[in-house]
Amino acid sequence: MTTEDTHFTVGKTTFFQGENQTHPLFRIEAGIPCQHAREQASELMGYVRNMTITGVMDEKPELIWAAHYLSALAKALMDDAELGMRH
Template sequence: MSTPDTPCTLGQTVFYQGENHTHALFRFEPGIPCQHAREQASELMGYARDLTLEGLMEDKPKLIWAAHYLCALGKALLDDAELGMMR
């Protein structure tokens, strides 16, 4: 639960996919406490790291693509948390 003094996500960061990044795939909801958003982004980045290593060691490109999307999700979450903290 956020309080008026707790910085929260603004819900402005959009992850785009497709040619020329024209298709909005997802956006975060405003009001997520930034500390929680950062913790979740850290978790996502850890999973992406694990998938990347496994994908490279076992020659499984699908795992590397999954890691790519997890990284994009984590980055978008961090970006939106940063916007909330600068407010």
């Protein structure tokens, strides 16, 4: 793949959490190669899976909540990479 073929994140996807969701907690940065962004999101989802299983098995709800937030961040990363692939 040449640099002309490389697609980049567009930096438009935000991650909202909290009451009223009026201000984004995070924004995906523009300019990340989409392939790298997708790989990172996949890695994050592996951590989400492990945290969820451990949280359930060890009765640690704080791990389940952390996994919830991390999965939302991974989704934002994937969504922004998808937008970049369309450009």
